[in-house]
Amino acid sequence: MSLLTLERVSKRYRRGRREITALDDVSLTIAPGELVAIWGVPRSGRTTLLRIAAGLEQPDGGDVRFRGEALAPSHAEGLPRGIGYVEVGLASVGGESILDQVAMPLLARGTAPETARARAMLQLERVGAVGCARLQPRELDPTERVRVAIAQALVGGPRLLLVDDPTRHVDLLEREAVLLLVRSIADGQVAVLMTTGEAMGVSGVDRALTISGGVLRSEARPEPANVVALRSVRSGAERL
């Protein structure tokens, strides 16, 4: 059974007298543990797609189902159970430590502080950011910010992680590490739906789609056997 289903979803925004179509008849399913990348430029509708999948916005038309049930509008405290949303540019509320920030979703749910912090520390280990635990948000570099945002989204134990363009502000040489982290999360049986603005973002995914003008357009399913070995990349460059 699919984990997430979007069926014929559409979304329009009003801007003054203009109406802008953010999503137009979008259908998409995500299977448990699957890593799906959506390749699109900013304003292509990619973030709206993620926000609707998270229940953070309501579609004007169509259905969104998570684990077979209609997605309820999310509450003030955030996301439906089972969904994590990674928005890079982690909200830096007050002067809490990173550890407390990562623990916040659990504290908001009423988990005891000691338990919440212990689980937050486990997630910081999982994303390779233990060293950030005692830091303040403003002390993080862009890559650490992504790792910490992922840890915060994972702390509630989601089955689906929605990640909005994780490599956007990350140094060129560190982007692959961020993408490998995302891959490892999907390998740990948490499905991931991610947007990206660059070719590197679709490397190693189970399925890649493109979006432009609010329409999902092309889809690629790389079979592991077809993933080109590096040796053949060179001859591939000549072939094209």
Next chain:
Amino acid sequence: MRSAVNWAVLGLVIERPSYGYELFQRLERRYGGVLDPPISQIYAALNALERAELIEPLPEEERAPVSEDALRPAAKRQPKVHYRATASGARAFREWVAEQMREDPRHVELLRRIAGTAAAGVDRAGTMRTLVDAYERACVEEASMLPLPPAREAATPAAAAGELVERLVLAARRGLLDAHFAWIAYARKEIDAFERTRTRTIDEPADA
């Protein structure tokens, strides 16, 4: 014109008339990490583009309704010079893009087929879109089959050199795919504009 920033700024102005600070923000959103010029360089690019008559100030009465960015109080205080591309700016940008893509015969073939279709008229805009869609599919398939770069874990200098070459080859392929992807977004807008122009021409009464 050699500066990648100048070309990037011109591409953004072609997409939508804009002013210095907004272009700075759009450039950061689009190319952050690849191109990170200080805002002074955006203004320098605008000056250079205007001197070369590739862009021009947009008359105030032709401005689009106030954009989100302009609603910020700081932006409200003083009027900004909005720029739009001139016809020669649009042509220069197309030529530059074509130049970037010249080494890819598959892309040249696509352009040839689009040109053939364009000559046949407005009812072929659908065919052009299908061609672009198919090209996009090929690009996304290729991108999804490129592996992530190898880890930097070579034990010997020779192996490290091999890894370096592999990483650089891979980066070149990806860079080209990123350029194609930007081109696809641009081509779709051009085809929409082409269709609108042709529709207008056809709809005009014969005596107009």
